[in-house]
Amino acid sequence: MNDMSPTREERVEKLKGLGSSRKRVEDARFTQGKGNYVDDVKLPGMLHGDFVRSPYAHARVKSINIDAAMALPGVIAVLTAKDLEPLSLHWMPTLAGDKQMVLADGKVLFQGQEVAFVVAEDRYIAADACELVEVDYEELPVIVDPFEALESDTVLREDLEAGADGAHGPRKHHNHIFLWEEGEKEATEQVIDSAEVVAEEMVYYHRTHPCPLETCGSVASMDKVNGKLTLWGTFQAPHVVRTVASLLSGIEEHNIRVISPDIGGGFGNKVGVYPGYVCSIVASIVTGQPVKWIEDRMDNLMATAFARDYWMKGKISATKEGKITGLHCHVTADHGAFDACADPTKFPAGFFHICTGSYDIPVAYVGVDGVYTNKAPGGVAYRCSFRVTEAAYFIERMIEVLAMELNMDAAELRRINFIKKDQFPYQSALGWEFDSGDYHTAWDKALDAVDYAGLRKEQEERVAAFKRGETRKLLGIGLTHFTEIVGAGPVKNCDILGMGMFDSCEIRIHPTGSAVARLGTISQGQGHATTFAQILASETGIPADSITIEEGDTDTAPYGLGTYGSRSTPVAGAATAMAGRKIRAKAQMIAAYLLEVHDNDLEWDVDRFVVKGAPERFKTMAEIAYAAYNQAIPGVEPGLEAVSYYDPPNMTYPFGAYVCVMEIDVDTGEHEIRQFYALDDCGTRINPMVIEGQVHGGLTEALAIAMGQEIAYDKLGNVKTGTLMDFFLPTAWETPNYTTDFTETPSPHHPIGAKGVGESPNVGGVPAFSNAVHDAFRAFGLRQSHMPHDHWRIWKTANDLGLHG
Amino acid sequence: MSKMHIKLTVNGKEEELLAEPRELLIYVLRERLNLTGPHVGCETSHCGACTVEMNGKSVKSCTVLAAQANGAEITTIEGLGTPDELHVLQKMFKEHHGLQCGYCTPGMITRAHRLLQENPNPSEEEVRFGMAGNLCRCTGYQNIVKSIMAAAAEMNSAKEAAE
Incomplete structure (x- = not known):
């Protein structure tokens, strides 16, 4: 030296x-x-595929005439289910143990469903040819309500054997997929029946969509000389795609190369296997030329990967002093036409049973009924870990409702029920082992940072001023303390299509x-x-x-x-x-x-x-x-x-404390985020700049979901939000600045103690925004109003509460 | 469909090509001229991933016909900065973590470039308003705004130093 x-x-x-x-x-x-995104991939002789999609949500396909389309110069092929059937590719397995039509096989079950695949020399010709494919439909009764689906005589999935078990046990009705249960049902019901205080509420988490800026797509290139298939695509799990492609096509796995190039955002949209991928592969095998398929935005919003759509009926019980004694939840889960939810195989409702949240709840029960309707399949984890967002929203709403029932401050109610630092590793009533946490420290830091007591005082004065007619704006303080479960997962209980999740x-x-x-x-x-x-x-x-x-x-x-x-x-x-x-x-x-x-x-x-x-x-x-x-x-x-x-020994359990301060104009339903404070504890921090960026982004997706974004259907199953005109993505103008903060509680089982952070802000953000809206109206008795809290719904809430005089 | 003879100046280079009257500018840029920096995100003018400059204005090239662009001067992200000397906006987007997946970034930077021509010293509010035609799903905009404000400051101080 x-x-x-x-x-x-x-x-x-x-x-x-x-x-x-x-x-x-x-x-x-x-x-x-x-x-280099998938649509930037350009190969010599490459052809372009496009789908003929169903305009109906439920109809029998009586005939498909491709003659006019085939006669158009530049059209190479038009594939229908009949062409795929000899290859056994007209249906494909889903990640959830169900199967899904690749191309309409006798009927269609949701608007936008893939009916025929046109292959042409360029995109314009392919789009033209789609218009020339004549499909004769016979409309059938449409069901878009999961509760109605379970009562209806209309059989949506005629391909499934009546009375036979599904992938997750008995089906109690022809439109029922599974009942999945966790926890102690009777013990929970006994506790709740004899409790001093019980709060009961139906919490709906609406259907939405990850909507990355880049849509889904693939380029398949079958090299017949060497027998090799190369597949570029928007794949969040390229290795699994290779295995699935091999199993479906019969091409040996060493002869398939899957490449995920740069991906323009995923957020769960690009986990699933879609008909477009399969059709591009088949078309390349059939034509011997590379075939590209790229969704347009409407295809993306209508057909690939919705998220949420959970009706969560909850009961939470407590002592008069506010100590929670039990939690009961029944979910009616609308899975759409095929059960294509992207969850580890053994978890048809994902990790929804993290829904005891950050609280020490002695006994709990969850039951989830999966239901078929005439909506798109999907059920992906939109910037969350397998239904964790639904769980966090559910418990954080139930806490607020319980606080109203107890006439207690919601911050204090959380504090007295948090799992304590010395209880970790903590065994939850629904079977999880929380690895580490220090919720009280995070909570106190967050409340101090925003001057919680001062905010409550200001809110009280605001309500008084409102009642005196001096202002038309209310102040909402949205609190959330969330616990996530991420890092799936231990091979002993987590797999995707049989592949352990190492x-x-x-x-x-x-x-x-x-x-x-x-x-x-x-x-x-x-x-x-x-x-x-x-x-x-x-x-x-x-x-x-x-x-x-x-x-x-x-x-x-x-x-x-x-x-x-x-x-x-x-x-x-x-x-x-x-x-x-x-x-x-x-x-x-x-x-x-x-x-x-x-x-x-x-x-x-x-x-x-x-x-x-x-x-x-x-x-x-x-x-x-x-x-x-x-x-x-x-x-x-x-x-x-x-x-x-x-192979991880356990999941990791990041957590966080968020506070959203929101002004609401009672007369227009408009809102303004005055302050948003986000404290995240993701264990050991690898790159603080990247963490902060992840938090900003996740909070903005949460803002979108809570305040306006939804995939809405009319009664005939028409998608009402199929373009970015109707489907809300916030701009720089609507998005606030966020204040980020952290505590650092390493995971004891992870080699460097890191827990993961990308999804925390979405999981915690949605209840924070929604709770702020509810909190603004708490003084006027609002218990529950469904998201998204767009201007009209907030106005309607105010109107229903009689605040418009 | 009969094709039109179209002349464009793209990033300072004269281009001549044949295109169908219905062909969109984004298609011509990406497919015919191999400029794959601008992206397609929505086809309805909402997302701005396809933003380019046309005759000194920001346009969404997914809803401009190539025929409308005949004779125009176009600047795409490929025309801003070089690998050896990045444009200050490109530097600041990296410096302030103003991008994640990168899909919106070319449109975002191209729009910001025009914004700063129109208003060299914008307030945060003016940046947010001026960028509202460009959507980002990853960053929550906070660092994009920061990047653009930092670029404006640097461009202004460079200008002052030169004067």
């Missing part, structure tokens, strides 16, 4: 490892318009001390190329700037289950750390040889192994990497590589 040697602090700084707000490496290409990382250290790491996940904007390199930098001592992260190519990346449900950091992030530790273990042996000491005489220091008690004797990771490739080291294989497949 000489005087020019960097200090320890400088070496740490240079790594840009854990905790660094490292700027994103992805941004160079994105800011210059050089991203994830993976493979690292290669190059001779000159830089590295490439490949993961089984795929970023859709989360910045994996930036943050996973930071994990590795801290584990291996190689600066993040010298590490390339690659994902999404199944020919090169190790198998993984993909990115959704905030699972990348909890699962693939853990695999990355573990693979990094394997690198370090081998590096230690090499360093010991080079320094002529025993392994045990070395200790790790930032980016090097140092001889204990002799700090001037060390080998840096760069020196060790070089030695791994140019020296024969006895008992050690050449090279420096590692792979880790990580």
Whole structure:
């Protein structure tokens, strides 16, 4: 060492490892318009596919005439279910154990359903040809209400054998899919029946849609010479897509290469397998040419991946002092025409049974009835982990309703029921083991930050002024304390189509001390190329700037289950750390040889192994990497590589405390977010800048959902919100500034203690916004009004409460 | 369908091509000229992912016919900055984490570029209003606004230094 040697602090700084707000490496290409999204993929001779879609929500398909379409110059093929049937591809399995029509097989069950697939030389011709396909429909009775579906004589799914069990047990009616239960039903009912105080409410979480700015699409290229299929697409789980494509097509898995290029936002929309993917593959096999399929926005909103649509009937009981004694919930879940919900196989209602929230509730029961209707299939986790958003909204509304019933402050009610710090790991009444938490600290920090007592005083004065006729604006204080469950998940109980939900990382250290790491996940904007390199930098001592992260190519990346449900950091992030530790273990042996000491005489220091008690004797990771490739080291294989497949022992449980302060104009129904404070605890923080960005984005999606966004149907099953004219996405004008904050309670079972954050703000944000609306009207007796709280609905609420004189 | 002869100046380069009268400008840019920076997000003018500059104005190229653009000067994201010398907006979007998935970013930066031509010293409110034709699903806009404000400040101080 000489005087020019960097200090320890400088070496740490240079790594840009854990905790660094490292700027994103992805941004160079994105800011210059050089991203590579699926619609940017262009291949010689590529054809374009487009769907003929059903204008009806329920109808028999009597005939399809493709003659006029085929006669149009430039049209290569028109596929219908009859063409797919010999290949057994006219139906496909869903992630939820049901099956779904790829192309209409005798009938259609929702508006926008895929009826025929036109393949043409360009997009314009394909769209023209869709208009020329003549389909003769016979309309059938339409059901868009799940409660009506369970009473109706109309059989929606004629393909299912009457009386036979479904994938999740007995079906009690021809439009019923499953009843899924958790917890102790009788014990819960007994507690509630004999409780001092009971609050009961129907909480509806409306149907909405993830609506990433890039729609879904794929390009299939069947190389008949080599027997290889290459498939580019908007896949949040490319490896699973490869397996499914192999099982469905019969092409051996080594002959299929799936590539997720840059993805323009996912939010759950790109988890499922859609008819467009299947049809592009079949069309490429049939024509021998590459075939591209790209949804338009209306296709996207009508046909792929709705979210929510849960009717949650709740009962919560407490002592007079406000200690919660029991929680009962029955959900009527509208799954649409096919049960295509994207959940781990054994969880048909996802992780909805996290619905005891942040509270120590001794006994609870949940029952979920899945129901078929004439709506689009989907049921994806829109920026949440498998129905966790529904659960958080449910419990946070029930707490507010209970607070009204008790005539108690809702912040205080939460405080006296929080799971205490010393109760972790905490066994919930519905079967989860919460890994870690410190809810009281987070709550106090949040309430102090917004001057909660001052806000309540101001609100009281506002109500008084309103009653005196001095103002027409009310003040709402929306509180939320949420607990998420993310990082699915342990292979023992979590799988997708039989594939255990582990994830993976493979690292290669190059001779000159830089590295490439490949993961089984795929970023859709989360910045994996930036943050996973930071994990590795801290584990291996190689600066993040010298590490390339690659994902999404199944020919090169190790198998993984993909990115959704905030699972990348909890699962693939853990695999990355573990693979990094394997690198370090081998590096230690090499360093010991080079320094002529025993392994045990070395200790790790930032980016090097140092001889204990002799700090001037060390080998840096760069020196060790070089030695791994140019020296024969006895008992050690050449090279420096590692792979880790990580099966998490438990989920992680991020939490947060949010406060939304909202002004509401009683006469116009307009709202203004005056303040939004978001405290998130996602365990160890990898990149604070990226975390803050995730929180801003998730809160804005929550704002959209709570305040205006919905997939609405009329009674005939027509989608009323099929374009961005009707489907609300907030602009910069409607979106407030947010204040972010944090506490840091590491996960005890994760190698670096990280829990995941991408979805927290959506899970916590929706109840915070909605509770603010309800809270504004609390003084006038409002218990529950359904989202989305658009201007009209807020005006109507005020009107129903008699506030318009 | 018979094709039209169309001349455009795109990012300073003269282009001549044949296009059907119904072809949209975004299609011509992406498919015929291989400028895939501008994206399609909605086809209805709402999202702004396809934003380009046409004769000094921001337009949504998904609802402009190529025929309407005949003779026009077009600037796309590919015309702002170079890999060796990024435009200050490109630098500031990176510096302030003004993007995530990147899909809206080319339209967003192209629109911000025009906004700052129209109003070199905007207030936060003016930025939010001036950017309201461009949707982002990832960032919640806070850092986009920050990026644009920072770019304006830097452009103004560079201008002052030059004067």
